[in-house]
Amino acid sequence: MNVTYNWLKEFVDFDVTSDELASLLTMLGLEVESMVKLGDGLDDVVVALVEEKRQHPNADKLSLCRVNNGKEVLDVVCGAQNFSQGDTVALAQIGAILPGDFKIKRSKIRGEESCGMLCSDKELGLAEESAGIIVLPPGIATLGTPVFTALGLKDTLFEIGLTPNRSDCLSVIGIARDIAAKLGLKMKFPHSTLVECSERTDSVISVTIKNPDLCPRYAARYISGCKVAPSPEWLVKRLNSIGIRSINNVVDVTNLVMMELGQPLHAFDCLRLSGKQIVVRTAEEGEQFTTLDNQLRTLNSTDLVICDAERPVALAGIMGGLNSEIESTTTTILLESAFFKPAAIRKTAKRLGLHTESSHRFERGIDIDSVTRALDRAATLIVELAGGLLSHGCIDAYPGRSDRAAILFRPEKANELIGINLERVAIIDILTRLECQVSQCADGSVSVVPPHYRIDIEREIDLIEEVARLNGYDQIPATMPIARVISDRPTRHQEIEKKVRDLLVNNGMTEIINFSFTAPESVRKLLLSVDDPRHTAIKLANPLIDEQSVMRTTLLPGLLETTARNMNFRSLDLKLFEIRRVYLPGKGEDMPCEPLCIVGAITGTRDGDGWSRPNELVDFFDAKGVVETVLDFLDVGGISWVTENQESYYHPGKSCKIFAGRECVGSVGELHPSVQKNFEIEKPVFCFELDFEKLVKLSRTKKTITAPSRFPDSTRDVAMLIPEELAAAKIIDCIRAEKSNEIEHVQIFDVYRGKGVPDGYKSIAVRIRYRSFERTLAEEEIASLHNKIITNLTNKLKITVR
Amino acid sequence: MREQLEQLRNGALQAISKASSVEQLQDIRISLLGRKGELTALMKGLGSLSAEDRPIVGQLVNTVRDEIESALGAAIESAHEKFIAARLQSERIDISLPGRRPLKGTKHPVSLVIEEICSIFAGLGFAVAEGPEIEHDWYNFEALNFPPEHPARDMQDTFFVENNMLLRTHTSPVQIRTMLKQKPPVRIIAPGTVYRCDSDATHSPMFHQIEGLMVDSKVTFGDLKGILTVFTNQLFGQKTGVRLRPSYFPFTEPSAEVDIACVICGGKGCRVCKNSGWLEILGAGMVDPEVYRHVQYDAENISGFAFGMGIERIAMLKYGISDMRLLFENDVRFLRQF
């Protein structure tokens, strides 16, 4: 809502500066989002008199003027033709800065000195175009007075961001009322001196409301013999001041009154209304109607229309029809001022995508009390500006008349909830200033009837808010609550999420956050089988763009897109992870599932920009290592790395699924070259995925801790040749299968292929550390145990000890 | 015997003084004092001496041995010191080379801010609550006193999904879910992802909010002001000014927009605060009785407040980020700075 300082001042005579007014409004909840001071900084543009005007000796189109600014007479070169000697003009003196940062300097124009500039409306930002310089009425002000002051144009435009509850402030009067209430001032209302002729309005036109539930009040007036013409300057300027374009005197008056009083009005060309009658009814299903903007609209049975005897002539409260629009030849006017039910207008406006100043106000609710006041004000102004005869009386069809219900209000409750301690009289005074009718009840409570225009006030709490608001939020002391102790700690889920995030970060991984919605085709890039459930995503009904149109079912595409984007910027050493939700459709009527997942991607060199191990590239085991760290940290038991039924997006020879017991908890592997290509990734990437929800369930909270043995250890290494297809893990398993308490630690410390190792074989070196918890092991005991292990390996796994 | 000892002593001391390494000195020790050493042999010879001579010569042998031992000890120590000094002299590394450190990982700024805010509120006794992002209209709007077709719904452009569900437009439905589950007193903070169909330099279709809710028997609007003052002072610094001004949210009344003194210009006015000196950082208010009605709380005997703030906005202010889109581009050159 735009409003100016001067306009507000017509309604309430406050004595504050525009800066003070801005902060007062903001602290009333009418947030001043921006403020433009008209004429600010233009004090160097002054009223001046052209004492002499003669031809420039060197230029046909220029003249030399001697201009008096009240203090001195200056030489000014001017290119305009529309003035003569003796005219009063607007002189921009040296040092003035005009809109567009145009600085006036002393200059020579074609050899003649010029000490200023005579300005046009355009140059002062007063008009978009202008034909010549401003010629002011003679004697408008003493010479030297700033032009903006002389013209009464010094003003401040406030752009107010209104909250949806304050529909009353979609008008100058509404904002003025709040100022008056805050400052304790009286309101002034615009005049309406009706001059009516003898012809009765209801003898010329008639109004019928078929749906009083949707249109509780419809008032109309009739003016004949008027002349549509351009509006006078004061009206044009006033509308321009808040950004409304002037159209003609009749339309401008309806707009002016709407801005002043918040009542949208509509003027019909009455000669074009069949039967000179108005019927308010709902449209017929499929009924067609062309609105003012020349759009053919198809209506349905919930749309409210204003009709003449035959057809719709306006879409109620939203827009008039082309068939009854005011034209330059219009002479008779039916002026409408009505109240339409907000929900009805909103529904139609929304469906048709038709948002107008009028619908904006009706949707939020207008003051049903001001329907006739606005009508009278507009009729007065139209007759003033366009002439014509105003018929006697107004038609006021008001089937929905109802009084506002009184609200029971307890002043002490207001103090209690706000945390202040206002006197009862002070509270009642606030409500009275808001034009509520307050009467005291015997039990100490108060009965309050709010004014019609405050449709947002319906309950005691609404009144409490008004007390807090008018008294000032800045008057409320900041206190600490007195509260009961609650024992609460983060849930296991939350704690583990935070710990895993910390763990990954401490392992050099960088956290990313991708949008939860993605392109439908991004999951296809993973080459999943057709029946993979990850193809079934929840779709947005109204996505902004196709790339954000389905809810992701896996975090991988986002991760891989991020990887590709970073590689494009030559960030080639990446360790990325994301812990976020995926969204899986619920079964039937169930809510969708939103499980938390973890994904990671590792690529590039292992040591980043280090110097001691340059060019050492990461591989599968870096990714597996991160996964192992997480699983170990969460103490998830029974882990196995399974190469059956691998995920389609991994290299089949370099990936596996991760099982904890029988539960698949994730996967790890090198990205499949085709998938890598699908995501336009240049280098190999190693990824992992973990099902966070399963991990939380499987994580063991109680750790068993054993005291370390105090006896010496003994270590034996064994190198063996094993067939390439035999998994190294089987060797460890086989050693562990001995289940001896004396085997403290088993470690693969070398894997070797090449010289001395036959094709199809690899050499594996294992170190076994023996130690007892009870005694120092004798050499013979260790030898016997070690030999037993080697025999087992040789017999069960067909290995050859080297 | 006496001369023999004297000779041995002189020879030994000479050899010790000539020796240059610990090894040579050890050899000398063995040749003199070892099992088959010269002095050891002499000592064995003591038995053949007369009873009067024996203590005298024995005494002498001991003196010589002590003398040699101490000379040897001193020489070994000094040789050792020389050896260490020479080693330290010869061993040098270029300490200017960068350290070998593990690759640095970072949390996303959104996570950092959420963690920080949650920990501030944990200190005030607020537990963390969560809720679904794909929500029913009832939790996201209706129970929060946004009736169908209400203009307030325009404040939040909503993404809809199938089955009449929507992507939550704020974290406020968590209030409803929490109050339906538990009776007062309630003190929760609910961080989460929210969605609105809006996208430009200051709006992202997905962003994050933190919701706070406190309901107890006698909570006032002044308490809300108190809690938020403590919170903003902890988040932005001890003396950050806080301003509450009237606003409107369907689910709170009275409602407030909460501003902090501009952290960029300190309140003098700058581009970020649009010259007002204030930055809007959160919305808040006393829980509306309509909301209590929907969760079957008795509005007459309890009261409480709720507040909500945008994480991205706070992250942008804290880290001086001007374009929200940077937060979701996931460029590691950006992320690694946190």
Ligand SMILES: [Zn+2]
């Ligand atoms: Zn600032």
